[in-house]
Amino acid sequence: MAEVTTKQAARGKFRIRHRGRGAQVGIYLGKLLRMFIYQNDWKVLPMAALIAALVGMVVHRRFFINMEGTLMGSFAIVCVCIWNGCFNSIQVICRERDVIKREHRSGMHISSYICAHMIYQALLCLGQTLVTLYVTSIVGVQYPKEGIVFSTFSLDFAISLFLITYASDMLSLWISALAHSTTAAMTIMPFVLIFQLVFSGGMLTLPDWTKPLTQFTVSNPGLKVIAAQADTNHRPYATIASMVNRMRDNEIGGTVTVGQVIDLLEDTSNPTVSELRETEVTEGMKLGELIDAAAVSPAVLEERDHEITVKATVGQVLDLLGEDRVKAFLEEKAALANYNADYARTAPHVVGYWAHLITFVFLFALLAMITLEFIDKDKR
Amino acid sequence: MEEFFNALCRFFLNSDSLFDMVLSALYIAGLWGLFRKSGVKSWWALIPGARDYQLARCAGREPEGRIFSLTGAASAIANLVLGLLSADVLTNEYVDESEIIMLLVILVLSFVRFIYNIRVWNGMCEVYGRRKRWLFLVALPETQWIPALLWGYSPKYQPQWQVEDIRAEMARLATSGSAEVMDEGLTVNLKERTVTDFFQKKTLLRDIHMSIPQGHMVLLLGGSGAGKTTYLNAINGYEKADAEVILNGANVYTQYKKMQYEVGFVPQTEMMRGKDTVLNTLLDAARLRLPKDVSAKQRRERVDEVMDIFGLKPAKNTLVEKLSGGQKKRLSISIEFISNPSLFILDEPDSGLDGVMARELFVQLRKIADTGKIVIVITHTPDRVIDLFDDVIVLAKDSARTGRLAWYGSVEDARRFFGREKMEEIVKCVNSKGEGGDGLADEFVMKYAEVQHG
Numbered sequence: 001m002a003e004v005t006t007k008q009a010a011r012g013k014f015r016i017r018h019r020g021r022g023a024q025v026g027i028y029l030g031k032l033l034r035m036f037i038y039q040n041d042w043k044v045l046p047m048a049a050l051i052a053a054l055v056g057m058v059v060h061r062r063f064f065i066n067m068e069g070t071l072m073g074s075f076a077i078v079c080v081c082i083w084n085g086c087f088n089s090i091q092v093i094c095r096e097r098d099v100i101k102r103e104h105r106s107g108m109h110i111s112s113y114i115c116a117h118m119i120y121q122a123l124l125c126l127g128q129t130l131v132t133l134y135v136t137s138i139v140g141v142q143y144p145k146e147g148i149v150f151s152t153f154s155l156d157f158a159i160s161l162f163l164i165t166y167a168s169d170m171l172s173l174w175i176s177a178l179a180h181s182t183t184a185a186m187t188i189m190p191f192v193l194i195f196q197l198v199f200s201g202g203m204l205t206l207p208d209w210t211k212p213l214t215q216f217t218v219s220n221p222g223l224k225v226i227a228a229q230a231d232t233n234h235r236p237y238a239t240i241a242s243m244v245n246r247m248r249d250n251e252i253g254g255t256v257t258v259g260q261v262i263d264l265l266e267d268t269s270n271p272t273v274s275e276l277r278e279t280e281v282t283e284g285m286k287l288g289e290l291i292d293a294a295a296v297s298p299a300v301l302e303e304r305d306h307e308i309t310v311k312a313t314v315g316q317v318l319d320l321l322g323e324d325r326v327k328a329f330l331e332e333k334a335a336l337a338n339y340n341a342d343y344a345r346t347a348p349h350v351v352g353y354w355a356h357l358i359t360f361v362f363l364f365a366l367l368a369m370i371t372l373e374f375i376d377k378d379k380r
Numbered sequence: 381m382e383e384f385f386n387a388l389c390r391f392f393l394n395s396d397s398l399f400d401m402v403l404s405a406l407y408i409a410g411l412w413g414l415f416r417k418s419g420v421k422s423w424w425a426l427i428p429g430a431r432d433y434q435l436a437r438c439a440g441r442e443p444e445g446r447i448f449s450l451t452g453a454a455s456a457i458a459n460l461v462l463g464l465l466s467a468d469v470l471t472n473e474y475v476d477e478s479e480i481i482m483l484l485v486i487l488v489l490s491f492v493r494f495i496y497n498i499r500v501w502n503g504m505c506e507v508y509g510r511r512k513r514w515l516f517l518v519a520l521p522e523t524q525w526i527p528a529l530l531w532g533y534s535p536k537y538q539p540q541w542q543v544e545d546i547r548a549e550m551a552r553l554a555t556s557g558s559a560e561v562m563d564e565g566l567t568v569n570l571k572e573r574t575v576t577d578f579f580q581k582k583t584l585l586r587d588i589h590m591s592i593p594q595g596h597m598v599l600l601l602g603g604s605g606a607g608k609t610t611y612l613n614a615i616n617g618y619e620k621a622d623a624e625v626i627l628n629g630a631n632v633y634t635q636y637k638k639m640q641y642e643v644g645f646v647p648q649t650e651m652m653r654g655k656d657t658v659l660n661t662l663l664d665a666a667r668l669r670l671p672k673d674v675s676a677k678q679r680r681e682r683v684d685e686v687m688d689i690f691g692l693k694p695a696k697n698t699l700v701e702k703l704s705g706g707q708k709k710r711l712s713i714s715i716e717f718i719s720n721p722s723l724f725i726l727d728e729p730d731s732g733l734d735g736v737m738a739r740e741l742f743v744q745l746r747k748i749a750d751t752g753k754i755v756i757v758i759t760h761t762p763d764r765v766i767d768l769f770d771d772v773i774v775l776a777k778d779s780a781r782t783g784r785l786a787w788y789g790s791v792e793d794a795r796r797f798f799g800r801e802k803m804e805e806i807v808k809c810v811n812s813k814g815e816g817g818d819g820l821a822d823e824f825v826m827k828y829a830e831v832q833h834g
Contacts, residue, residue, distance in 0.1 A: 017672045018668075018671060018672055023667075027667050034655075035653070038655040039655040101651065106641075106668060106715075
């Protein structure tokens with residue numbers, strides 16, 4: 001220490017330079033990495049695996065298969081990411097508020113402290129993202145192969161998961177800086193989570209005046225980017241098909257004229273009718289020829305306006321018109337009706353949502369920094 | 381025009397129905413009388429929000445009064461807004477979303493006010509020596525005017541104490557003077573340290589002037605609330621006061637950033653990360669506090685040196701949370717001592733330590749002072765270590781509730797000045813009667829001012 005004092009004297013008593021912001025980031029990052037081992041922060045990784053496994057097992061059957069399953073799966077994945085991110089950092093600042101106060105008094109730069117947290121939390125979120133991706137694929141989620149922005153889907157998807165987790169993490173970091181105790185932070189947390197889920201803008205129909213609030217949630221761009229990457233718009237709308245199946249035994253009936261029946265049976269543009277017309281009634285005579293002959297017979301012409309009452313089940317009609325064709329038609333129309341421009345599978349859309357999430361990351365980190373700058377104003 | 385008039389009625393009287401307005405007016409009239417009896421200006425009763433705070437002051441419930449008055453003001457504004465939105469929202473067939481939100485806001489505010497109203501009037505019952513059954517009347521807006529009018533105007537109901545006139549007391553106990561600045565050592569010329577609390581300026585410390593030479597170990601004494609920690613924070617520049625603090629010729633306030641490491645402040649509680657080891661805690665403290673050009677080897681040497689001084693070497697690889705109370709205290713001191721400060725301030729370093737360990741700690745502090753540093757220590761058990769101190773500072777809370785200097789000088793002179801042998805007896809004599817003391821603070825403050833400045 002004698003040498004230190006000599007240097008101090010040589011430089012003039014109070015003209016000593018201490019470590020700047022950059023060097024302090026290193027000090028605090030080292031501290032946080034040690035905490036990863038000693039403070040049991042490592043537990044967030046197995047926790048993330050457990051959550052991903054639970055959610056993956058529930059959603060994998062319909063995720064990336066049909067529209068509703070994909071939308072539901074996207075929402076579930078976003079919830080996993082927000083949950084992971086929020087619980088990574090909700091207590092990290094408030095639990096050592098007294099220590100921060102003391103260190104701030106001793107020359108610690110708040111910006112260095114927050115930057116160290118940003119780097120450390122980014123590493124944690126990255127770990128959680130990789131764990132989530134790996135575990136969900138193990139439990140059976142079938143991810144597509146081709147990406148939109150990059151060549152592989154996994155890379156695109158990992159970036160989205162990471163940004164959602166990281167933005168939520170920074171939001172919690174800010175709350176942790178605002179709260180003066182862990183109890184206060186954990187009291188605020190459920191409100192933040194509910195706000196994120198309700199105002200994601202994708203799952204619940206919101207009143208018009210609340211819609212601008214969705215712009216302030218991480219879940220909104222999060223859900224949009226996952227839904228876009230999963231090509232939700234072009235997945236079949238499966239609810240219609242299952243509804244039709246459930247209605248097979250329902251009876252339907254109505255009154256038609258003989259003429260309407262004849263016209264239907266003469267409609268060769270209908271593939272099912274065409275197929276039916278090819279059926280041989282007797283050797284050398286097809287049903288179509290019989291219908292054509294009947295259609296021009298005077299007896300039938302005379303009876304064209306005669307009404308007959310038809311009674312059948314939905315199943316019988318489907319069999320008549322071709323069940324697969326009807327379902328395909330209905331799914332296509334329903335998917336078109338549910339088309340959401342926000343979920344368009346295009347690179348500009350995805351990159352735009354990433355930019356939105358990155359903005360959140362830096363905004364929340366900045367807010368945490370500004371909030372913590374006032375730590376000296378805490379009441380004793 | 382009628383809507384605007386109704387809105388104003390809602391703002392000032394919380395209602396636009398004639399019956400409710402009359403009740404509100406009666407309540408306000410009652411408050412007028414209550415304020416007069418308690419020594420508060422009566423016209424506060426006319427101002428929504430502010431009247432709630434003044435009522436809380438009369439009841440000796442100032443902390444509750446803040447929320448009570450804020451919700452009162454917010455409630456008045458919400459009523460005004462609602463009045464402007466709709467003349468009579470409850471009878472309208474169609475109520476839009478903004479009106480529903482305002483109604484919800486008013487509902488929540490009313491509930492909070494209901495709770496705080498009871499808390500404040502609970503205090504009033506104590507001040508007027510009345511039974512708590514009066515709270516049933518106060519709880520309802522329809523009946524709260526009854527106790528207000530009765531207590532406000534009946535000679536039978538009198539408060540047991542009045543709201544103090546702090547300004548008059550402060551003027552009565554004013555002193556003046558200053559300490560001569562020393563080239564070597566610490567000079568403090570503190571005019572006042574104030575805080576603004578709920579729009580009110582409060583003086584925490586006033587007229588403290590002293591010069592402490594290098595190498596002195598100083599005991600800081602005072603009852604609870606006398607401003608000891610506030611004074612230490614003012615000295616080290618952490619909470620700036622209207623003061624001039626000169627350490628070895630340099631102004632601590634104007635050169636705070638440069639002098640940060642010249643002042644070591646050890647807080648009352650151990651503010652350290654429990655999950656880090658002793659060695660890493662000290663190495664990080666060294667990296668943060670020592671100059672940039674100190675090499676890693678020098679830092680490590682300094683850390684080893686400090687661990688030797690405070691006997692922490694055997695525990696260097698132990699997690700901080702696993703240390704004993706004494707070891708934690710020593711580690712907390714070591715963190716500040718790493719930068720070798722000229723002024724070393726410790727806030728109750730012996731709390732939680734037994735007599736032997738506390739004595740050992742103070743002996744170490746004495747050794748630090750003997751190297752030419754100034755050591756200022758707060759302790760609540762001064763008599764077991766008083767032989768180690770050179771000087772004593774006595775802070776006392778005067779009748780204006782401000783921390784004042786009742787003595788600074790040698791330990792022996794302090795005994796003569798106060799006419800008491802033990803330091804704890806000195807604290808007792810300047811403590812207020814409400815705190816079990818002799819209530820002689822004003823007397824000794826004025827006496828010391830005469831001794832110091834003539």
